[in-house]
Amino acid sequence: MGKKIQPPAKVGDITQEMLADLAKALGTDLLSATLFGSAADEARYAGGKSDIGLLLLLAEDAANPLKRLMGFCQKWRPARVSPPLLMTPSYLEGSRDAFPIELLIMAASHRTILGEDPLADLRVEKVDLRLQLERELKAKLMALSTRVLASDGGTQSLSRIVAEAAPAFTALFQALLWLLKGSFPLAADEVLAAAAEAGYRLEAIRTLSLVRAGQVRPTPGELLVILEDAAAELKLLSTLVDAMEV
Numbered sequence: 001m002g003k004k005i006q007p008p009a010k011v012g013d014i015t016q017e018m019l020a021d022l023a024k025a026l027g028t029d030l031l032s033a034t035l036f037g038s039a040a041d042e043a044r045y046a047g048g049k050s051d052i053g054l055l056l057l058l059a060e061d062a063a064n065p066l067k068r069l070m071g072f073c074q075k076w077r078p079a080r081v082s083p084p085l086l087m088t089p090s091y092l093e094g095s096r097d098a099f100p101i102e103l104l105i106m107a108a109s110h111r112t113i114l115g116e117d118p119l120a121d122l123r124v125e126k127v128d129l130r131l132q133l134e135r136e137l138k139a140k141l142m143a144l145s146t147r148v149l150a151s152d153g154g155t156q157s158l159s160r161i162v163a164e165a166a167p168a169f170t171a172l173f174q175a176l177l178w179l180l181k182g183s184f185p186l187a188a189d190e191v192l193a194a195a196a197e198a199g200y201r202l203e204a205i206r207t208l209s210l211v212r213a214g215q216v217r218p219t220p221g222e223l224l225v226i227l228e229d230a231a232a233e234l235k236l237l238s239t240l241v242d243a244m245e246v
Contacts, residue, residue, distance in 0.1 A: 005078045007048040011039050014079060015113050021072050022056070022114075029062035031089070032115030040111040044186065054084040055106065057092065057118045092118055100124035101132050101175045108174075109186055126179060126246040133175045137238035140168060144231050148224070158223045159211075166212040169205055176200070176237075179246060200237060204229035 008014045015035075022030055038044040039052040058065055065086055073083050087095070096103060107119040144165055151157035170188045173195045177184035180198055185191050192206050207226050210216040218226060 005075060007078075007080045009047045010042055011035060011045055011052060012042070014076075018054075018072075018076060018081070019114055021075065025068045025072050026056075026058070026062070026065065029059045029065070030056060030114070031059060032057040032112055032118055034110050034112040034118060036106045036110040038109070040109050041186070044109075048080070050080065052079065052081040053106075054081065055110070055118070056084045056086050057115065058086055058088050060088045060090060062088070087118075089118070096122070096124050097128040099132070100129040101136065101171055104129065104178060105171055105174055108184070129175055130179060130241065130244055130246045133172060133179070134238060134241045136172055137234055137241060140165070140172070141231055141234040141238060144227065144234065148227050148231075153220060153224060155220050155223070158220060158227065161227065162208050162211050162223070166205075166208045169208075173202075176241070179244065200240075202233055202237075204233050 019033060022033060034040075034055040034057075035053065036055055037053040038046070038050045039054075044050070069084065069086075073081075092103075103119070103122055104124050107122045110117075110119055112118070144161070147161050147165075148158070151161065167188070170191050173191045174184040177191065177194055177198065185194055188209060192202055192209065196202050196206070204226050207216060208230055211218065211223065211226070
């Protein structure tokens with residue numbers, strides 16, 4: 001019986017075995033493998049809590065990559081290795097205008113463990129980033145409002161909304177800070193603090209992060225008010241981004 005796979009204390013403890021499995025599954029179709037997010041930064045990685053993000057750059061003519069990677073994903077799922085993001089060089093280049101937020105944040109915290117760094121020379125246009133930011137803010141506002149209305153107003157359902165919504169806000173504020181300053185922090189609390197220092201009203205959204213972390217425990221009625229205030233903050237922010245000239 002093989003050893004039991006579990007979340008590593010350090011990502012470096014499993015990279016060589018993962019690369020061997022990837023090489024076995026993909027062979028020469030694998031051009032590069034890149035860790036991103038907290039997995040790329042040992043100081044932020046928390047074994048057993050952090051997911052391990054992986055970007056795989058594949059040859060343009062790679063055949064059946066999903067089928068070939070099923071075994072890899074099943075093996076490494078217990079270690080909190082997320083299903084890899086699969087891209088080809090042309091797809092990555094063509095996505096700079098479609099997904100600038102995701103690519104920008106990925107590039108801010110990544111470490112290539114095989115092949116050439118596909119994010120080393122990443123460039124995104126401010127006009128594309130502003131448009132996606134506006135779109136995402138308005139989509140998050142609609143989703144938040146709809147989910148609150150569809151809930152039963154109880155602690156469990158409202159807490160589930162907070163747990164799923166709060167992490168997404170961080171990426172949006174990172175994009176906002178990049179538009180304003182050309183850089184952004186990686187830690188969620190630092191991102192919200194920097195956005196607030198830039199003059200944006202985010203008290204309710206910051207409170208949602210505290211609720212998610214278990215540092216604040218509001219009653220269902222109080223949580224409903226916080227969620228409504230967060231929706232109002234998103235609405236105002238989307239209006240400001242809509243009027244932003246880049």
